[in-house]
Amino acid sequence: MKMINDIYDLQAAWFPSQFQTRPIDVLREVLSALDEGRPVRRDAAAHLASALRRYIAGEHDITANLGLRPSKGKRAQLSIERKAVRDSHIRAIFDQLPGTRTDRAKRTAALLTALPAVALPAGEITEGDVMAHLAELHREHGSELPRSWPHILRVVDAGQ
Known part of the structure; x- marks a missing residue:
């Protein structure tokens, strides 16, 4: 699995305008930063804050709020x-x-x-x-x- 992430990261580095960080990678970054006691990147914090705000506003599907809900018929x-x-x-x-x-x-x-x-x-x-x-x-x-x-x-x- 590490290889898939490495290929994705390499393509994102070469073509930054074509790639958007995957929601799961954003959450992994947030967790890593919190575990290590370092600041969370601004875009990662914004993604998490947006999901939590929607949850508090009554949208209780946290999986969808975090962008982790797969498309219909696809696996997570x-x-x-x-x-x-x-x-x-x-x-x-x-x-x-x-x-x-x-x-x-x-x-x-x-x-x-x-x-x-x-x-x-x-x-x-x-x-x-x-x-x-x-x-x-x-x-x-x-x-x-x-x-x-x-x-x-x-x-x-x-x-x-």
């Missing part, structure tokens, strides 16, 4: 970013396993459906990288993980 930017991170972890596990594509997909699906607290049987994959990806996936996406090997192959193929 945060949801897209979250799925991209999830899929990158799944691809990392898949890529580290030996065997054919189907075997790797089946083993990845088995790893994802196993309970995270249960130790893997002897002979199973125990490499630190795979386990780190599994732990992160279960922590962040526990109920949203693919359960079948064909779904794993769709995730892997989408990343190529």
Whole structure:
């Protein structure tokens, strides 16, 4: 996901008149500034103040006020970013396993459906990288993980 933001930032730097800061990036900037105890940029503060004023005035859809409501039929930017991170972890596990594509997909699906607290049987994959990806996936996406090997192959193929 970092790469997508970097490309966006690079294009915005080269063509500033064509790009407007995305609302999610404005909120991230505000949160970062507040966490670090530094001043909030004027445009970011204005964006947040406008959303809060509309909320106080009775427009209680704070998601829309902040500019985060996706267009009809589209997914929210945060949801897209979250799925991209999830899929990158799944691809990392898949890529580290030996065997054919189907075997790797089946083993990845088995790893994802196993309970995270249960130790893997002897002979199973125990490499630190795979386990780190599994732990992160279960922590962040526990109920949203693919359960079948064909779904794993769709995730892997989408990343190529």
